[in-house]
Every structure is written in C-alpha cells, then in structure tokens.
Amino acid sequence: VEASIPEPQREAWKRNQITSFVDKDGFEQEVVRHVETTLARSMFNCDEIAAYSATSLAFRDRLITHWNKTQQRQTYRDTKRVYYLSLEFLMGRALDNAMLNVGLKDIAKDGLSELGFRIEDVIKQEHDAALGNGGLGRLAACFLDSLATLNYPAWGYGLRYRYGIFKQEIIDGYQVEVPDYWLDFNPWEFPRHDVTVDIQFFGQVSKKTIDGKSMCMWEGGEIVQAVAYDVPIPGYDTSTTNNLRLWSSKASGGEFDFQKFNSGDYESSVAEQQRAETISAVLYPNDNLERGKELRLKQQYFWVAASLYDIVRRFKKSKRQWKEFPDQVAIQLNDTHPTLAIVELQRILIDIEGLPWDDAWEIVTSTFGYTNHTVLPEALEKWPVGLVQHLLPRHLQIIYDINLYFLQGVEKAFPDDRDMLRRVSIIEESQPKMVRMAFLAIVGSHKVNGVAELHSDLIKTTIFKDFVKIYGVDKFTNVTNGITPRRWLHQANPRLSELIASRCGGNAFLTDLTLLSQLERHVDDKQFRKEWAEIKYANKVRLAKHIKDTTGVVVNPASLFDVQVKRIHEYKRQQLNVFGVIHRYLSLKAMTPEQRKKQLPRVSIFGGKAAPGYWMAKQIIHLVNSVGAVVNKDEDIGDLLKVIFLEDYNVSKAEMICPASDISEHISTAGTEASGTSNMKFVLNGGLIIGTCDGANIEITREVGESNIFLFGNLSEDVEDLRHAHTYGSHTIDPDLDKVFNEIEKGTFGTPHDFSAMIAAVRHHGDYYLVSDDFRSYIEAHQLVDEAYRNQDDWIAKCITAVSRMGFFTSDRCIEEYAEEIWNVEPLAVDRH
Numbered sequence: 001v002e003a004s005i006p007e008p009q010r011e012a013w014k015r016n017q018i019t020s021f022v023d024k025d026g027f028e029q030e031v032v033r034h035v036e037t038t039l040a041r042s043m044f045n046c047d048e049i050a051a052y053s054a055t056s057l058a059f060r061d062r063l064i065t066h067w068n069k070t071q072q073r074q075t076y077r078d079t080k081r082v083y084y085l086s087l088e089f090l091m092g093r094a095l096d097n098a099m100l101n102v103g104l105k106d107i108a109k110d111g112l113s114e115l116g117f118r119i120e121d122v123i124k125q126e127h128d129a130a131l132g133n134g135g136l137g138r139l140a141a142c143f144l145d146s147l148a149t150l151n152y153p154a155w156g157y158g159l160r161y162r163y164g165i166f167k168q169e170i171i172d173g174y175q176v177e178v179p180d181y182w183l184d185f186n187p188w189e190f191p192r193h194d195v196t197v198d199i200q201f202f203g204q205v206s207k208k209t210i211d212g213k214s215m216c217m218w219e220g221g222e223i224v225q226a227v228a229y230d231v232p233i234p235g236y237d238t239s240t241t242n243n244l245r246l247w248s249s250k251a252s253g254g255e256f257d258f259q260k261f262n263s264g265d266y267e268s269s270v271a272e273q274q275r276a277e278t279i280s281a282v283l284y285p286n287d288n289l290e291r292g293k294e295l296r297l298k299q300q301y302f303w304v305a306a307s308l309y310d311i312v313r314r315f316k317k318s319k320r321q322w323k324e325f326p327d328q329v330a331i332q333l334n335d336t337h338p339t340l341a342i343v344e345l346q347r348i349l350i351d352i353e354g355l356p357w358d359d360a361w362e363i364v365t366s367t368f369g370y371t372n373h374t375v376l377p378e379a380l381e382k383w384p385v386g387l388v389q390h391l392l393p394r395h396l397q398i399i400y401d402i403n404l405y406f407l408q409g410v411e412k413a414f415p416d417d418r419d420m421l422r423r424v425s426i427i428e429e430s431q432p433k434m435v436r437m438a439f440l441a442i443v444g445s446h447k448v449n450g451v452a453e454l455h456s457d458l459i460k461t462t463i464f465k466d467f468v469k470i471y472g473v474d475k476f477t478n479v480t481n482g483i484t485p486r487r488w489l490h491q492a493n494p495r496l497s498e499l500i501a502s503r504c505g506g507n508a509f510l511t512d513l514t515l516l517s518q519l520e521r522h523v524d525d526k527q528f529r530k531e532w533a534e535i536k537y538a539n540k541v542r543l544a545k546h547i548k549d550t551t552g553v554v555v556n557p558a559s560l561f562d563v564q565v566k567r568i569h570e571y572k573r574q575q576l577n578v579f580g581v582i583h584r585y586l587s588l589k590a591m592t593p594e595q596r597k598k599q600l601p602r603v604s605i606f607g608g609k610a611a612p613g614y615w616m617a618k619q620i621i622h623l624v625n626s627v628g629a630v631v632n633k634d635e636d637i638g639d640l641l642k643v644i645f646l647e648d649y650n651v652s653k654a655e656m657i658c659p660a661s662d663i664s665e666h667i668s669t670a671g672t673e674a675s676g677t678s679n680m681k682f683v684l685n686g687g688l689i690i691g692t693c694d695g696a697n698i699e700i701t702r703e704v705g706e707s708n709i710f711l712f713g714n715l716s717e718d719v720e721d722l723r724h725a726h727t728y729g730s731h732t733i734d735p736d737l738d739k740v741f742n743e744i745e746k747g748t749f750g751t752p753h754d755f756s757a758m759i760a761a762v763r764h765h766g767d768y769y770l771v772s773d774d775f776r777s778y779i780e781a782h783q784l785v786d787e788a789y790r791n792q793d794d795w796i797a798k799c800i801t802a803v804s805r806m807g808f809f810t811s812d813r814c815i816e817e818y819a820e821e822i823w824n825v826e827p828l829a830v831d832r833h
C-alpha cells in the first residue's frame with residue numbers, strides 16, 4: 001500500500017521534526033511527560049518501576065528517531081544488507097546499554113537523582129530479555145551490538161517468545177523451573193500490526209500448467225499469521241540504530257472464528273486461536289541438545305518463512321533483477337535452526353517467481369552462509385522425513401531434488417567411492433528416514449564456518465570431512481567468536497573501564513580493543529596496580545553481598561573467588577569441579593589446625609541452568625548444593641572453603657559475576673566446547689582462567705601467553721584413544737578421585753544413592769568425558785593457582801597483562817571478518833551523535 005505523504009505536504013512534516021533531548025532538563029521533561037501521560041501516574045505514585053518505564057520510554061523515543069533515519073538512509077542508498085537469522089537472542093537488559101551507547105548516561109543519572117531516584121535502582125527494575133539458552137544466543141546479541149556500532153546495514157530476525165528461558169529456583173538443593181513471562185510491560189518493542197505475513201502449514205501439492213509451464217502448487221492446509229515486533233538496536237557512539245525483528249504468531253483472520261462463535265462453538269474458536277499462538281509461545285530450553293519436537297519444526301518454518309517474505313518484499317521494492325539478489329542480500333544461518341530458509345527461498349524462486357531451477361539455486365547458494373556451533377552428535381539436527389512431508393509437503397519435494405542434484409554431482413566426482421553417497425546424502429536412510437539439516441545447510445550455502453580455530457579444524461576433519469573433499473577446503477572457514485566490550489567491560493565494570501581509559505588515551509579502546517595493548521606499559525606502575533586491585537576487591541564485595549542476600553552464606557571478599565557459571569552439561573564438566581572441591585575439603589579436614597592456618601581461603605561459586613529434561617545435569621546441581629550445605633557450616637573449615645550455587649544465572653547476573661572473579665573455570669573435555677565466550681568475558685574483566693586446551697581457550701592462551709593462564713588436561717587428539725581404552729582396556733580410576741567417590745558413598749553429602757549414577761558414569765560406564773583421566777592434572781593446576789594467588793603483586797601483573805592482550809576477542813573483529821570473508825558487505829558511513 002502506498003502510504004507516502006505527497007510532496008506538497010512534506011514541508012509540514014519537515015518543519016515538525018522531532019528533536020531528542022540533549023541535556024538534563026530535556027531528559028527530566030521527557031520522564032515527567034511519560035509518567036504523567038503514557039503511564040497516567042504522577043509524582044504522588046511514581047515508584048521505581050514507573051521511573052524505569054518512563055526513563056526507558058524517553059530513551060526509546062530517542063532511539064526510534066535514529067532508527068527511522070537509519071532505515072531511510074539504508075533504503076535510499078540501497079546497498080547490500082545482512083540478515084542474521086537466529087532462533088535465540090539473549091539480549092539481557094536494554095536500558096543501561098541504550099544509555100551508554102547513546103552517550104547520555106550521566107545526564108540520566110543527574111536527572112533521575114533530581115527527580116528522586118538512584119540510577120542503579122532504576123536500571124535493576126528491568127526484566128532480562130532472555131530469549132536464548134546460552135552461548136549461541138548471547139553471541140547473536142553481541143553481534144547485533146557490533147553490527148550497529150560498525151554501521152553495517154543489518155537486521156536480526158528471530159521469534160518473539162512469550163516465555164523466555166525459565167527462571168531457576170533452588171529448593172532443598174534441587175532445581176525447580178518457573179516460567180519466565182516477560183512481556184507484561186516491554187518498552188523496547190514496537191508492535192507492527194501492519195506488518196504481517198500469512199504462513200501456511202500442511203496441505204497438498206499439485207501440478208498445474210500455467211502459460212505452458214508446468215508448476216507445482218502448494219495448496220490447502222492451515223494458515224497462521226506472523227506479526228512483526230521491532231526492537232531497536234543502538235550502536236555505540238554512532239547514530240546507526242538497526243532493527244531486530246521478532247515474529248509473534250496468531251490465528252489468521254482476526255480474533256476468532258465468528259462463524260463458529262455464532263453457531264455456538266465458542267470454545268473451539270478460542271482453541272484455534274490458542275493453537276496458533278502456541279507456535280511462538282515458548283523457547284525450547286535445551287542447550288547443545290536437539291529433541292526433535294514437532295512444534296519446534298513449526299517454529300522454525302514459521303519464523304523462516306515470515307523473515308524471507310519480509311526480505312524478498314524489501315528486495316522487490318528496488319525493482320532489480322533476481323540475479324542481483326545475492327548482491328543485495330546476505331543471510332547468515334545461526335546454526336542449522338534456520339536451514340529451511342534455503343528450501344523456502346528456492347521454493348519462492350521456482351514456484352512463485354517462475355525461475356528455472358539452476359538459476360534459482362545459484363541465487364540461493366550465493367546468498368546463504370552457515371555457522372556451526374557444535375560437534376556434539378546429540379545436538380545435530382535431524383527431522384523425520386514423514387514429519388517434514390506432513391507439515392511442509394512441497395519443501396520435502398524440494399529437499400529431495402536438492403539432494404538428487406547434489407548426489408549426481410558427487411557420484412560423478414567420486415565414481416569409486418560407493419559409500420560416499422550414503423555418507424553425505426541429505427537423507428539418512430535410517431528407520432525412520434531423517435533429513436540431516438547440517439548437510440542441507442552446507443549444500444545450500446557458499447561458506448561454512450566454525451567458531452574457534454580448533455573447532456573449525458575439527459568440523460573439517462570429523463563431521464564434515466566428506467564435504468571438504470567434495471567442495472574443497474575453501475568453502476570452510478573459521479571466525480573465532482568475540483564479545484562486545486561495551487556491555488562486557490564498560491557497562492559491567494564501569495570502574496575498571498574508567499581506569500583503563502585513563503591509561504589508554506580515553507574511551508577509544510571501546511571501539512578499537514587492540515588499544516588495550518597500551519596497558520602493558522603500566523604493568524609495573526604501583527599506583528595503577530593498587531587501583532586495579534581495589535576495583536577487583538570492590539566488585540567482589542558487591543558479589544559477596546549478593547551471595548549473602550540470596551543464599552544467606554557470608555563469604556570473605558579477601559578469599560580467592562573461583563567461578564564456574566554456564567549451562568550445566570556433562571561435557572562442560574561441572575562434576576569435575578565439584579569433585580575437585582570435595583578433594584580440597586577432604587585435604588583441609590585431614591590437616592592440623594596449624595597447617596590449615598597456612599591455607600588460602602577460597603570461595604567456589606557455581607551457577608547455571610540444567611535443561612528441565614536433563615536428569616544428570618540436575619543431579620550435578622544437587623551435588624553442588626549438598627556439598628555446600630556440609631562445607632559451609634563446618635567450623636573446622638570456616639573461611640577456608642565456601643561452596644555457593646547462585647540461583648538463576650542470566651545475562652544481568654553475569655554482568656555482576658564476571659568482574660568479581662579471580663579465577664574462572666572453562667574445563668570442558670578437549671574437543672567438545674566449540675568456542676566458549678564467557679572465557680573472554682572473565683579475562684577482559686581482570687580475572688585469570690583455568691581451562692583445558694579447548695575452543696577459544698587455545699587462542700586466549702596464544703594471545704595472553706602461557707604464563708597468564710592455567711591449562712591442564714588431555715589434548716583433543718588423544719580423546720578418542722582414551723575413550724577406546726576405557727571401553728576395551730582396563731580402566732583405573734585416579735586414586736584421589738576414588739577417595740572422593742568413597743566419601744560421597746559414605747553419605748557425607750546426603751543420600752549416596754542420589755549420586756550413584758554420576759559416579760558410575762566414571763567408574764563403570766566408560767568415563768566418556770574423561771573426568772578421571774584429567775583429575776590429577778586439574779588438581780595440580782589448582783595448586784598452581786593457589787601459589788600464584790599468594791603473590792598478589794604478581795597476580796595483579798598477570799591480570800593486567802592478560803587484559804592488555806585481549807584486543808582480538810572483540811565481536812567487532814568477528815563482524816569485520818564475516819563482512820569481508822562471507823557477506824561481502826560494506827558499512828554505511830554516518831554522522832556521530
């Protein structure tokens with residue numbers, strides 16, 4: 001619909017351009033206006049939530065004017081855009097980030113104070129936007145921040161879940177899940193009731209002849225409507241404000257079926273509406289695990305089809321030829337969840353636009369790039385052919401055709417390798433037959449990347465080995481993950497950020513993180529070290545207060561804070577950590593009081609959610625809590641060891657925890673953690689890490705130097721042989737670990753039966769994650785940590801040195817690599833604020 005204002009009337013619009021506030025008085029006016037009009041309240045009933053709402057609305061207004069200008073500029077210049085398709089965006093809080101990126105936090109602070117509020121209290125009112133599970137979703141959020149900051153024309157596309165990742169409560173030492181209903185009041189989204197797409201499911205395919213051409217028609221079935229909700233994404237120190245478009249599902253054709261209603265069938269008309277709304281109702285709470293639920297496949301197609309419709313609609317406005325599509329559009333698939341986009345674009349081009357198959361396929365494969373985030377077999381997506389056939393009959397036909405042409409090419413190129421076709425086929429000939437989504441993603445993309453060097457090498461030599469033979473090695477590349485220093489340093493750790501700025505020539509390091517290297521000159525500066533240590537201590541005091549408030553346990557901030565916060569998963573080996581904690585406890589117990597006095601006090605802090613259906617992960621949480629319950633009240637031990645489980649780990653908690661850590665644990669079995677990104681956050685905040693030679697730990701070691709990290713454990717190349725030996729040779733358990741097991745079995749930490757499966761996994765079931773093999777070297781690495789920490793001066797020097805060498809790990813660098821190597825897009829130059 002043409003809704004543009006005619007030229008003669010535009011003058012009035014230009015005269016009345018909205019001006020955003022620039023100073024404290026302007027900000028206060030906006031807050032008061034929003035409290036009194038938008039919220040319909042007054043100074044007599046304005047609580048902190050109202051202050052938060054009004055402040056957010058004031059900043060939102062600002063963002064949206066920038067957003068409008070950014071979109072107009074991008075449309076006018078008509079350059080290539082990037083579309084980042086991700087089923088997860090783990091955004092966290094928006095207000096603090098918006099204030100910092102726009103550069104008006106100080107003004108807001110003063111203004112709020114004059115109006116009777118402390119800015120920290122106002123910021124804390126915001127509910128995290130938690131539309132993700134862990135690393136994959138947070139990476140998408142960091143990428144959006146970098147894309148906007150670097151002025152790339154880019155959109156994110158995702159689902160607007162009504163329920164984000166569940167909230168975790170710990171009751172009697174067990175995880176309990178509580179739904180996260182977060183949309184009550186969300187000032188950061190703009191419903192676009194005018195931007196809707198009808199999405200088709202089920203139905204049948206028939207052949208029709210149109211203009212002498214035989215075409216496939218997908219008809220019948222049911223229609224669900226996708227409604228767009230837009231979230232503005234401000235860049236740091238630039239006016240570029242990009243868009244995150246989230247789709248929400250509703251029944252097509254309005255509120256409910258009036259015909260059914262009138263005929264007295266009220267219930268079923270409401271039921272139909274509810275069924276439609278179910279599609280975007282809930283985020284699946286699994287990290288690195290795929291459960292193959294039908295509703296999940298529906299979510300995927302719903303989101304992908306709506307997003308592609310939107311992208312194609314935007315492209316068509318420019319009236320270009322189809323072959324120019326890949327010059328205008330780059331689509332990145334965040335893991336295999338959006339792989340149906342490949343099939344959907346091919347369908348649009350051949351069935352609706354009438355292009356020949358080969359021309360369409362050339363366009364499709366030039367458009368897509370695919371990022372793999374895991375090699376764990378249980379996380380690789382496969383869908384039963386029968387399910388795809390039922391839900392998306394036309395798509396299944398296209399998948400079969402894609403596979404046919406692909407396999408024909410393979411057969412020609414490898415006539416002697418008969419088994420090759422079976423191995424690489426997009427259809428797995430199992431019972432039932434399955435569509436292998438990763439293979440489809442590879443075949444339909446022009447680039448495939450892993451997320452850290454080791455991981456990118458592993459996918460080339462293991463799960464995607466045959467595809468390297470088929471396509472050549474150049475199709476496969478690496479983009480090591482990164483994090484945004486705006487949120488993960490400047491926002492999370494303002495005092496450290498300020499101290500760094502004072503030695504690095506101001507805030508420029510926030511957009512050029514390599515400038516951190518200037519810190520190295522100050523490593524020996526006593527005053528600088530002292531200020532550094534004071535900031536770390538203050539951050540630990542803040543965390544200690546949170547621990548006291550939430551668990552009742554008093555911890556001494558002078559202790560070494562040892563932190564492992566991430567999703568609970570056997571491959572991440574929280575069990576190794578808790579076994580190590582028990583070993584430490586037993587060693588302390590065996591000492592004389594004199595010996596104990598010489599020991600270094602430690603707080604072991606755990607946090608993270610277990611997928612609700614992941615029984616073993618829940619047992620690990622239970623063991624940590626059970627150990628804490630015993631150790632924390634043991635008077636022999638006192639401050640020497642405290643064991644804490646922090647409830648409901650999320651993005652905003654991470655912002656408090658990362659700055660307060662002395663040592664953090666990144667201890668996955670070598671070869672299993674694709675990258676890890678919290679490892680980067682902890683080092684950037686002046687903590688050291690203990691870790692295995694896995695994921696990005698390896699590159700962090702290369703950058704910061706071996707003397708500034710504590711590595712231990714077997715290497716990834718030895719894992720397979722060790723596993724083989726466990727199963728077919730004799731498997732002896734490390735004697736110290738055996739003592740730990742015996743203590744658990746004695747009932748020291750509660751009912752032994754609760755933990756018998758965890759122990760049996762190591763003793764009797766092949767110790768798949770190599771807990772016993774790595775135990776000795778893990779304990780030894782911790783002894784080195786203790787020794788190093790005793791010399792505080794050296795310790796601080798290590799931390800400063802490590803931070804100064806972290807420039808590589810900014811997500812800005814990642815985005816530049818993607819832009820150059822995969823997307824072929826350029827930033828649009830713009831004015832600053």
Ligand code: 8GP
Nearest residue numbers: 135136288373374379451674675676
């Ligand atoms: C995660 C990886 O486990 C983590 O190492 C990495 O840092 C992060 O992705 C970002 O790249 N992977 C997943 O969360 C994942 O693969 N999830 C499901 C798709 C299986």
